[in-house]
Amino acid sequence: MSSPTKDTRAHSDETDDPIPRIRLLSRRPALSPALDRRDLLKLLAAAPLAAHLAAHLAAPTPAAAAAARPALAAPGIVKPLPPELFTIRGTNAETNFTALRSTGLHTPADHFFVRNHTSTPVLSESDWxxxxxxxxxxxxxxxxxxxxxxxxxxxxxxxxxxxxxxxxxxxxxxxxxxxxxxxxxxxxxxxxxxxxxxxxxxxxxxxxxxxxxxxxxxxxxxxxxxxxxxxxxxxxxxxxxxxxxxxxxxxxxxxxxxxxxxxxxxxxxxxxxxxxxxxxxxxxxxxxxxxxxxxxxxxEFYRFFGAAYPPGGSAPITRQTIKSALELPLGASLAAGVGHRLTGRAWSAKAPVSHVEISTDGGAHWHRARLCDTPRRDGWVRWTAHWHPRRTGPAELLARTTDRAGNTQPERTVHNTQGYLFDAVVRHPVMVV
Missing domain, CATH: 3.90.420.10 (Oxidoreductase, molybdopterin-binding domain)
Structure with a gap:
């Protein structure tokens, strides 16, 4: 083996993922029928049209398959991707944040987002x-x-x-x-x-x-x-x-x-x-x-480029940043005159979360949410807040995280051309009806 060649070319968009190639899996010995079936799943999942069949083969039981909503097509992803859980983005599957409301502190594997540069390989532990x-x-x-x-x-x-x-x-x-x-x-x-x-x-x-x-x-x-x-x-x-x-x-x-x-x-x-x-x-x-x-x-990838950075770009990005999110669809309709329990999650890669503030009037006023978990390093916390909207019409909900090192989400993130590490407070539109 040799070390990779150092690459100093100008940056480009690394997330323009091509449709993955279907590869033959003949380089290793024949496996058990179960693993052969998984190899088939990989080949099927590599083609968007056949992803529906791959999801059907991966279903645990016929009854469960019949009860499930049709899975979405995503090239190169093996697991089922029901539309209530995921949004397909090229070779990737983004978790619908609203779907996390029914989960605990740990994200179940069937809810977990998928980021693939190409396609998921189906490997055997005996050959690995x-x-x-x-x-x-x-x-x-x-x-x-x-x-x-x-x-x-x-x-x-x-x-x-x-x-x-x-x-x-x-x-x-x-x-x-x-x-x-x-x-x-x-x-x-x-x-x-x-x-x-x-x-x-x-x-x-x-x-x-x-x-x-x-x-x-x-x-x-x-x-x-x-x-x-x-x-x-x-x-x-x-x-x-x-x-x-x-x-x-x-x-x-x-x-x-x-x-x-x-x-x-x-x-x-x-x-x-x-x-x-x-x-x-x-x-x-x-x-x-x-x-x-x-x-x-x-x-070439995973560095900051743009007007705020040196012509050759920043140093490679390492640590993540600070964020918060509501477990509520963007543009959700909420009834006026009744109480609503808002829920969400907050996290910071720099220190455990200290507190989360919520604004229900577009940022004019803030109040603290209640944390549902003990903040810990490298994890996130669930939070909840009460809102009783009285007037109908459009509204903006905001959630803002502060960590124990004193980092707080800003109103605006410094621009970089590849759109990395967005950490500003997200303005979450809703309609009160």
Whole structure:
């Protein structure tokens, strides 16, 4: 293996995901009938027209399939995508935030958003292996870990939010009147789960990481990403060794069950507080290097470009930001003269949430919401507030989060051309009838 070539080309829109190619899966031995069926699901899911059939095959029982609403078509996603839960955005599926109102603190796998650069690979744990390699192993040969070996190491369970860097991108245009490129996520490119796995630092120490290592780069096993005719290779994103040895885990379970295919089976990376791209799915290898590493996901994508930033762009984006969201459809109709229980969620990647304020008059007045959970690092909290509207007509609801480090959502987010890290207070229109 060799390190990826450093890429200094001008930025482009990395979220213009092409329709994924259907790949033959003949490179590994024949699997059990169940896994062959899953391979078929992958091939079916890679074509939009056949995604309805893929969802039918994935249904747990005929009765459940009959009762469910028709799934939406999304190229390359294996799991069913009922329209009450998801909005399809190219090769991605955004969670409808309203659907989270019926869930607890942890987002169920069937509600969890999907961010794919290409398509979900259907892999077998019996054939899977993790290779750790590179100059940062002090001249040692590459070390391989089987799925069983990884699971035999001491495990840790951690609740963490995974959030796409483009979450909220839609509001640059609709709220701030600014042009950005990329998938127009509203606020559903996020989910919180209970992840179980092994500490990355334990794996690196088993592999013999040297004191001279500076960067660690996980790489996925999904298809190579092609954008505007350029092959960028498989998704990969370097981490400084300090972060890699701190709180990063290699997860093999999500909410007490093996990872679903769309969420990284058999093993994915979880990088708490960082943008979702860093939490590489379908992990295949990790390069450990004595010199700084880069990839298109740190040179061309996932940096800030625009008038407020240097001509060559900012440093690569790492940590996520602060947000809040109402579990209510945009433009919802609410009755006048009766009480309404508003609910939502708040989170910050910089510190635990301190408090959430609500405005029911477009920001003229604010009052505190009640937090329903103990704020914790790397997670979110549910909140609730009461509203008794008396006048009919259009209204704007606002939710504003402040964390324990003193960070508060601003009225406006500084523009960047690719629409990353929108953190302004979202103006949520409703109609009182």
């Amino acid at each position: 292996k993790l290779t750790v390699w590179g100059s940062g192993l002090g001249g040692r040969r590459p070390v391989e870990f089987s799925y069983g070996h990884l699971r035999s190491l001491p495990s840790i369970t951690r609740t963490a939010v995974v959030e796409c860097a483009g979450n909220g991108r839609n509001f640059y245009a609709t709220q701030q009147g600014e042009t950005v490129t990329g998938t127009p996520w509203t606020l559903g490119g996020i989910g919180a789960a209970r992840w179980r796995g092994v500490r990355l630092r334990d794996v690196l120490r088993h592999a013999g990481i040297s004191s001279s290592a500076v960067d660690v780069m996980p790489r996925g096993l999904d298809d190579e990403f092609i954008s505007n005719g350029v092959n960028h290779g498989r998704v990969r994103r370097p981490l400084p060794v300090g972060k890699a040895l701190d709180d990063v885990i290699l997860a093999y379970e999500m909410n007490g069950e093996p990872l679903p295919y769309d969420h990284g089976y058999p093993v994915r990376v979880i990088v708490p507080s960082w943008i979702g791209l860093a939490s590489v799915k379908w992990l295949g290898d990790i390069e450990v290097s004595e010199t700084p590493l880069s990839s298109p996901w740190t040179t």
